[in-house]
Amino acid sequence: KLFRVALLVPIVAVIAVLYRDRAAASLGARVPAFPPFLLWFLFFVALTSLGVIGPATAAAANGTSRWLLVAAIGAAGIKTHFSDLMQLGWRPVVLLLGETVFIALAVFAWSVA
Structure with a gap:
């Protein structure tokens, strides 16, 4: 750091x-x-x-x-706004969702350890 x-x-x-x-x-x-x-x-x-x-x-x-x-x-x-995100197409939305899930899992794993 x-x-x-x-x-x-x-x-x-x-x-x-x-x-x-x-x-x-x-x-x-x-x-x-x-x-x-x-x-x-x-x-x-x-x-x-x-x-x-x-x-x-x-x-x-x-x-x-x-x-x-x-x-x-x-x-x-x-x-x-979600409508603005959807205008970009499905790929950025899937990427955003995947990043959110990854961060949530990382925070959960770090808090449990």
Whole structure:
């Protein structure tokens, strides 16, 4: 998990540089060279590493981030209609159903173990 987090900044920065011109053309606006959320990410990593943010605050932030992620996923689900999914054809619907079953089984297996 730590390795994945450590690679977040360079990978997102490379993707941002590669797709900057394409994003600017589609949005019709100037796109920052370095995504601002990565700067905030690095800022909070530094604060935590320096001990400015204590374990209790980090735990509270972790819990808050999980709830915000659940809210974001719920918001995406609210905007999704089955009729729109069915217009894509049966294959994406089967893939979505298969992924859902796989994740549910993985969570169940992990909670039992």
